[in-house]
Amino acid sequence: MMDKRRNIYFYYKQNKATNNKLETLFQYVQEQGFHVVEESKDANIIISIGGDGEFLQAVRNTSFRQDCLYVGMTQADETGLYCDFNIDEYSAMIEAVKEENIEVRKFPIIAININGQSTFHCLNEATIRSAVIKTIVMDVYIDDNFFERFRGDGMIVATPTGSTGYNKSTRGAVIDPKIPCFQVTELASLNNNRYRTLGSSFVLNQDRTLRLEVVQDGNDYPIVGLDNEAYSIRNIKSLTMQLSDKRIKTVKLKNNSFWDRVQRTFL
Template sequence: MPNRKNIFFYYSKDQDLEKKLEPLFDLAQKNNFTLVDRSQDANIIMSVGGDGVFLQAVRKTGFRQDCLYTGLTRSDELGLYCDFNLDNFSEMLHQMEYEEMEVRRFPVINVQVNDEISFECLNEVSIRSTIIKTIAMNVYIDNNHFETFRGDGLIVATPTGSTGYNKSVQGAVIDPKIPCLQVSELASLNNNRYRTLGSSFVLNKDRKLTLDIIQDGNDYPVVGLDNEAYSIRNIKNITVSLSDKVIKTVKLKDNSYWDRVKRTFL
């Protein structure tokens, strides 16, 4: 497979793990793949670990559009992003070499804070109170006021992010082939003053979601981007939309997203 022979391994520098990886490094080189030390030089970025490590690999390497991402899990790990484990590494190399693989594309969301700072997420963005007090937000869809939320926070998930934090608060699991956003509540209050939908809702890829933080002493929320938390001072508004970017991953044949959902949860 031309121009896809440079591999960068992303993993935590653990001595025991590195010993386990040494035979894989040798196997990759025997199959005419080149191991590179910089992710910028790679055509394939391979994370070693579960979904958390995969998310970090994508984030730390800049959500690259010109390479393939793939994940290797260890024997005791599950991964909805990771099709391969350390035991079938040779099978993955064989597929890459002889083009028997399939490529899966996962949508990315763009997050803008205070109309200035921009971030990208593959899983979800969450906005949560950092003090023992509920947070209040006006929720706008395409600049039209939808509801006034008060509670612990909100989660805005991609289709692939719908199986993580979002699912734990009774959100739906969404097929990743549907480009959309899902908004889920964290412990919302519903009374005569504050009224929310009370359930998750899904927005089409062309929609824009805006959250205006009501400045009532809780204007320092934690913004969670995938599995990283950012404490940004004086947050006034957050805008979330679906990016034009997609993350391309290597997929085993006959191993759909729903096959992995079934293995993980059922």
């Protein structure tokens, strides 16, 4: 086992049932030569307990670290495209991270800059939606070239792994995460004799830049969603989005590819 992967931090919601299960897990982990640490900054392995939502929170609340391995564990009947293990079968997870020549799976991240000031990151998708009962109007630019004027409920900008679930329900594509790209999907766009948009999702290569300019017509306080968190930011004028150089690393298991998990989840 490689020395650099000995410190484990567990990210989970505190409740009696989970705490009881983790007591046994903590003991087993330490018997296998690992250390359970209290602070995520001291960890080389970060393990989330509780499905995809908890995995996204673990990544976000530990600052999208590039120098550690993220592992997702589900409980009971939970499923997850980011989670390869179940808490009741924790020995398989420990054996996987003990491998000397462990293989990792790398997931891309989107960087979102708001108003040319603050930059945020997301692993799944970024959404921008109207916060009032009216359409939001945005001018869409690709590499600083005007593409369309959008009118509708909002837009989803998703990583390849964020192209499942919510994005899929809006008729976005399911994209292989090995493709370095991001997908843009419209939410209830207006298309008639007066207004016109592309009307379908489109995929941008990793070297593209997407900019959304919010038309200031009373919808100046849209809701921005980053993964499973919502932000209400005053006077949003522009959002610039690119695929980040950052990658989230997880354990890569044999016979459990992204498409295996898509099949289990949706078919």
